[in-house]
């Protein structure tokens with residue numbers, strides 16, 4: 001899972017010190033997180049140490065590479081953060097995503113992408129299930145529960161050329177009416193299953209602390 005702002009766990013035999021330095025230098029650009037799909041035991045092949053994943057190449061592959069019988073190869077991959085394999089969706093959101101949504105509310109652009117082998121858990125992490133909603137439904141809940149609590153609605157909006165346009169109060173009102181028309185059309189569309197799924201996610205999230213309460217907990221200043 002990559003969040004644009006930090007570092008690249010490039011395939012390398014470098015020492016952890018060298019990698020750490022690289023991370024610090026790139027910290028403002030992108031961040032790369034590792035989520036390992038719910039495993040009880042990483043086994044003998046993997047070990048996690050301070051957000052570094054150590055992968056030991058199995059002996060059979062060492063032979064295939066003409067290495068000595070006992071010569072071991074360990075690859076190190078440094079991540080901005082390795083998420084505890086036992087973390088659930090709530091913990092992942094609270095520890096990694098929530099602050100990005102806050103940054104977004106404060107005007108930073110954010111892009112999140114997930115990357116991994118088929119079946120590794122990209123859809124589960126990003127969208128989730130009714131019972132365990134993922135990043136998108138949680139972020140939307142967070143946004144829509146937080147925005148109404150902000151004292152001022154910004155009089156700006158993105159325009160087609162990638163910049164921002166300043167709006168008058170009348171423009172804002174027109175925008176609001178346009179949005180309501182659009183949303184009412186959407187409700188009439190034949191998307192019962194998606195609607196049902198999203199409502200179930202919302203229901204599930206209604207018991208969780210998001211929005212204003214979190215802002216207070218984080219001592220956020222308006």
Ligand SMILES: Nc1ncnc2c1ncn2[C@@H]1O[C@H](COP(=O)(O)OP(=O)(O)OP(=O)(O)O)[C@@H](O)[C@H]1O
Nearest residue numbers: 036037038116117118119120121122123124125129
């Ligand atoms: N962290 C996790 N905990 C529990 N179950 C998980 C986790 N991650 C994924 N799964 C389960 O593993 C299965 C595969 O996950 P998912 O569909 O998200 O993979 P994917 O990376 O999106 O695959 P593809 O690229 O093939 O679409 C699903 O049944 C999902 O519920």
